[in-house]
Amino acid sequence: MNARQQRIDAACIPLPGSIPYANRRPVNIPAAHDGLELLDMLALRFPQISRAEWESRCDAGRFVSEAGEVRAKTHRVRGGERVVQVFASAAEPPVATDIRLIHEDESLMVVGKPAPLPMHPSGRYNRNTLQHILNLAYAPERPRPVHRLDANTTGLVLFARNRLCCRLLQLQFLAGSVEKRYLVRVTGHPSEDRFTATAAISALPGILGTHAIDNAAGRASRTEFTVLSRLADGTSLLEARLLTGRTNQIRIHLWHSGHPVVGDPAYLAGGEIGDTQTLDTGAAPLQLHAWRLSFKHPLSGAALAFEAPCPAAILSPCDQVPDLRHNEGDTKA
Secondary structure, three states: OHHHHHHHHHHOOOOOOOOOEEEEEEEEOOHHHOOOEHHHHHHHHOOOOOHHHHHHHHHOOOEEEOOOOEOOOOOEOOOOOEEEEEEEEEOOOOOOOOOEEEEEOOOEEEEEEOOOOOOOOEOOEOOOOHHHHHHHHHOOOOOEEOOOOOOOOEEEEEEEOOHHHHHHHHHHHHHOOOEEEEEEEEEOOOOOOEEEEOOOEOOOOOHHHOOOEOOOOOEOOOEEEEEEEEOOOOEEEEEEEEOOOOOOHHHHHHHHOOOOEOOOOOEOHHHOEOOOOOOOOOOOOOOEEEEEEEEEOOOOOOEEEEEOOOOHHHHOOOOOOOOOOOOOOOEOO
């Protein structure tokens, strides 16, 4: 495992996106969008970006076929077609690089993700992502993420090393048998020591990819919170137990409860939405950490549990943090 950690470290020096390059990002056309004009398909599939912005990109000739032919905004797409969005040569913003390999076997890896570090290509990031860095470190193998963390969230991420194990692990997530626990500092002092958030979360992203509470048409969501410490600076340390896996779920449920996560650039106090999603490396951190992950090995069925030390920024104001271990019979890393 030490040799693999060295390869991960080497893949970050220099950061793969630090050298300017022309980025070509494919867009696969789903069958449901067959026959739409390109502009209509883009606005429908990616509503977090305005229609005017998509039109501007089309008019600039930034969409081409795989053979390099420009696709106009009126081009009628076909299901299964692939168009390519071309970005001008540029370097990507820097990201955190302290990626830790916590566990590795022939079936899976558990990685400690720093922040800010996007998991996969999106927005301004393509090569400066956890997926790309691990692809470099494991080449020719391509690790498969079983679940995801937000770019600004630190902590444990599970990857599978083949398609079968990825599917078997994802089935555990779908069945709700994976235990995911987070530590989080929030603004204010919740009135109850334990509370559960069940507000539904919108299925489609909105401004800058954010989501919102949508009890009418949203996806069922459930998060259990336990207050660990109420701090003199007006913040509180909570443990969050994630029972469903919606995008930004913990952040949205706390935002909706009136206790947004400290350092959150998107879900602000007073129900406001911020102007950015991924923080710069010098910004105050989002204080949300995926500290514990428990599941069964996809092949042996053995119970596994892993823990990642919490960043000092989250724990430093606490005079005393309770013992957070819940099942001493599990195997820990």
